[in-house]
Amino acid sequence: MHEGSRTANLLGAAALALSDVVVAEATRAASTSTSGAAALTVLSTDPGLSVTELGRRVGLSQSAAARMVDGLEKQGLVRKEASWGAWVRLRLSDLGVQTARTLLAGRSHVLRQALNRLDDSEREQLGQLLGKVLTGLYQQPGDAERICRLCDRCVCVRDGATCPVGQADRGHRASHEHDHG
Structure with a gap:
């Protein structure tokens, strides 16, 4: 019983520590919030999502997602494309694509470093x-x-x-x- 509790505790500490370094690297590389960095990552593999769907995927309400997208658009990372009706599709700009690549490379680097002792x-x-x-x-x-x-x-x-x-x-x-x- 004790060993299972210890393992769970170690997992929790490792997960939190890794989350901290991954989020810090992602937000540094993207010069944006955690949800903004996640949005860039999501759009890099799934372009054309609506604001609502992007918000759902990164854990934001529709209104919070709209504010985040507006910020990313002002940074020149995301562009909105008209779809049908009032729907808007989101795509990364060229700068957004490069930022997403930089973000993922930084994430990979910090995670690989965490595994160096294995x-x-x-x-x-x-x-x-x-x-x-x-x-x-x-x-x-x-x-x-x-x-x-x-x-x-x-x-x-x-x-x-x-x-x-x-x-x-x-x-x-x-x-x-x-x-x-």
């Missing part, structure tokens, strides 16, 4: 264990976007790998369709 075998084992932890954190549709809002999504699927959060999302959707189909 050898290749330990990093592989930790990757497998983290996949299980992330799968357990996934609860419902929409969690994948929230959990991975600052992820370099291309990394998780490189060389035929499967993102554990994406897999959990697909599994949940498939079982939901099966139950209701």
Whole structure:
């Protein structure tokens, strides 16, 4: 029992410490808020989202997302494109694309540094264990976007790998369709 509590406590401390350095690096690289950095990351792999959908993915209300997008637009990072009706699609500007790349490179650097004390075998084992932890954190549709809002999504699927959060999302959707189909 004690070892499980200790492991949970260590995980909590590591998660918080990593979150602190990742968020600090992301906001430094993007010269914006945490949600602004997440928005740039999301739009880098999923352009054309509405303000409302982008807000949902980064954990903001529609009004807060609109204010964030206005700020990103003023910085020259995001541009709005008319869609149908009153809908607006969001896309990164060239500066936004470069900023997102810089942000993800900085994020990758601080995370790789955190793993420096592990050898290749330990990093592989930790990757497998983290996949299980992330799968357990996934609860419902929409969690994948929230959990991975600052992820370099291309990394998780490189060389035929499967993102554990994406897999959990697909599994949940498939079982939901099966139950209701």
